[in-house]
Amino acid sequence: MAARPPPAPPARALLLALAGALLAPRAARGVNLGSGFPPSVQGGGAYEVVSASLLNGDPWTPRKNSDSKNHPEELHFRIQLESKELIVKLERNEGLIASSFTETHYQQDGTDVSLIRNYTGHCYYHGHVQGYPGSTVSLSTCSGLRGLITFGNSTYVLEPMKNATNRYKFFPVENLRSTWGACASHSNTSGFVGHHRLPPPSQTRTRHKRETLKMTKYVELVIVADNREFQRQGKDLEKVKQRLIEIANHVDKFYRPLNIRIVLVGVEVWNDIDKCSISQDPFTSLHEFLDWRKMKLLPRKSHDNAQLISGVYFQGTTIGMAPIMSMCTAEQSGGIVMDHSDSPLGAAVTLAHELGHNFGMNHDTLERGCSCKTAADKGGCIMNPSTGYPFPVVFSSCSRKDLEASLEKGMGVCLFNLPEVQPSFGGQKCGNGYVEEGEECDCGEPEECVNLCCNATTCTLKPDAVCAHGLCCENCRVSPPGPRSPLCLAGSTLLQGKQWAGRGPSLPAVGTAILVTQVGSIHLLLLPPSRRGKGTFSR
Structure with missing residues (x-):
């Protein structure tokens, strides 16, 4: 275990005590359910040994590198259990890693080293089990198949067996000891969070x-x-x-x-x-x-x-x-x-x-x-x-x-700003929750979309919808200017001859009603079709 730090100086101790007094009224205390922590927590309980194969019958072979281009955009494989066969369908989680993603570690002298690696084609997936509505899967294929599979109101863990090729433990999550x-x-009960009081x-x-x-x-x-x-x-x-x-x-x-x-x-x-x-x-x-x-x-x-x-x-x-x-x-x-x-x-x-x-x-x-x-x-x-x-x-x-x-x-x-994510080798994908070039909206997969203005299958606006996203988009319409919506103003001429400060590095799609700022006043910028796509709009 880590060594305890030396006692805090009196001033620091006083600050911590005062902070504790402020935070204590709503502090939630857990029930004491254990008498101590073991030095290592091992997986336990019964498990079934399974292998994974591609749908054509070939055994699934793990890739060596976590950022290898060999990790496919889609991966379908079969797991044969004693009682049933599972067909697992995966899609690479393209929205997981931002284009600005960095890995940071430190040299012996304490100098930080930040690396920018190309994680396009990474090995982290989401998906479902064929034939089980509502099933969910989150898996990594970096070093064999490892992750979580939920179907039929039960959740299971899949993880590689040590020193074995294409052999996996498959067991209910309740057998995963922890x-x-x-x-x-x-x-903070004072109402302040950071430098700003919540309005x-x-x-x-x-x-x-x-x-x-x-x-x-x-x-x-x-x-x-x-x-x-x-x-x-x-x-x-x-x-x-x-x-x-x-x-x-x-x-x-x-x-x-x-x-x-x-x-x-x-x-x-x-x-x-x-x-x-x-x-x-x-x-x-x-x-x-x-x-x-x-x-x-x-x-x-x-x-x-x-x-x-x-x-x-x-x-x-x-x-x-x-x-x-x-x-x-x-x-x-x-x-x-x-x-x-x-x-x-x-x-x-x-x-x-x-x-x-x-x-x-x-x-x-x-x-x-x-x-x-x-x-x-x-x-x-x-x-x-x-x-x-x-x-x-x-x-x-x-x-x-x-x-x-x-x-x-x-x-x-x-x-509410849309991060730029690592581009996909397979191109853009409707249903990943990110409005990409050529899309008017994207509310995720059809089974998870709750946006009434967006067609989840085509990533286009529904008939008569003007917008689908944005703080100034209400009931698929741009909120009109007036006392009921002081934050949103009509913006058809906002781009003519003026520079505006925005939140993101690129212009959003036409179906997005966003807020932009000019010297403290807030206006609506609704992009016409001719201004879709990427383009800088920072001041």
């Missing part, structure tokens, strides 16, 4: 509630691995990076039903020493990490949220901690996660939980009467205050309501 633990979430709900914001809910939101995420995590993974830099991306791939799959996409803009590994004090005290570690993020990470890497994956076993039963309703703030948009399972799935579930707190989600307690489509003995829902096995993989009705309430209050203003 440390029981609890989350301790904190909120009170307004009539305008209420009008846009439905629009913000159906709009796809994008979290530009950085995941950091501390030094103890690096050591626990055998001091293998590539292995740690793959694990972090695999965690993000699972989290993205968990959040897709909420119309939220996770876009990785960076991973960082503290392979020399920790860049801030990470101890067994989760409260202190959280504040140290958030301070480091604000002072060191944000100035060199633009992002919306950062999460620390730690190999340190926190005190008590805490396995994660994050501030509540802090998304997009400079000071508090982040959290810490204990890597408490051999499988990346354990850290993925905890990260999704802590990210949920950043979104304003509270714990699913009995008093709240939350509806969860997964039974407790199958894992329950992600915002359960205590996590053990089986791992939860879905959100409850309470989490959805909490998210709606946070968005209505103005939380998450950074989530």
Whole structure:
């Protein structure tokens, strides 16, 4: 275990005590479900040994490199179980890795090294099981097949067997052993998050509630691995990076039903020493990490949220901690996660939980009467205050309501810009949730699309629809100017002879109604068809 840091100076200790006093009223405490943490958490329980083959009968052969062009855009394979045959259909998760994605590690003298690697053709997939409506799959093919398969109201884990070619363990997720633990979430009860006080709900914001809910939101995420995590993974830099991306791939799959996409803009590994004090005290570690993020990470890497994956076993039963309703703030948009399972799935579930707190989600307690489509003995829902096995993989009705309430209050203003993602070797794809050149809209796959203005099959606007996305798009129409919509003005001549400041590096599609700013006043820019495609519009 990591050595404890020396006692904090009196001034620092006083600041931490005052912060604790502010955050304590809404702090959620986990139930003590375990007496301690083992030095290693091993997979256990019964499993079935299976092999994977392509649909033509050839055995599936793993590729060696995580960013190899040999990883196909689509992958269909067969798993033969004792009782049934599964046909798994996968598509590469093209929206997972941003075009600005960087990998950062450190030299012996402490100098940071940031690499820009071409992750086009990467090995992280989402998909479904043929013949099982509502089934979901999130897998990595980087080093064999590893991931999560949900079908028939049950969730299973697929992972490679050691020292065996094309042999895999296939078992129910409840057999994946993990440390029981609890989350301790904190909120700033003063109403301040970062430098900005959340504005009170307004009539305008209420009008846009439905629009913000159906709009796809994008979290530009950085995941950091501390030094103890690096050591626990055998001091293998590539292995740690793959694990972090695999965690993000699972989290993205968990959040897709909420119309939220996770876009990785960076991973960082503290392979020399920790860049801030990470101890067994989760409260202190959280504040140290958030301070480091604000002072060191944000100035060199633009992002919306950062999460620390730690190999340190926190005190008590805490396995994660994050501030509540802090998304997009400079000071508090982040959290810490204990890597408490051999499988990346354990850290993925905890990260999704802590990210949920950043979104304003509270714990699913009995008093709240939350509806969860997964039974407790199958894992329950992600915002359960205590996590053990089986791992939860879905959100409850309470989490959805909490998210709606946070968005209505103005939380998450950074989530509505569309990140640029790594281009696909197979070209653009309708249904990935990203409006690409030639598309008027994109609301995801048909089974997950909730946008009434967009045809999910063709990625075109529905008949009579003028727009499908944007804060100034209401009921498939551009919000008219006037006292009911002071943030949106008619914009047919906004581009004539003027330069405007926007949020993104490229112009959005014609079906997007966006806000642009000129010296403090907010206007609507609705692009005519002739201005579609890429083009700079920053001042």
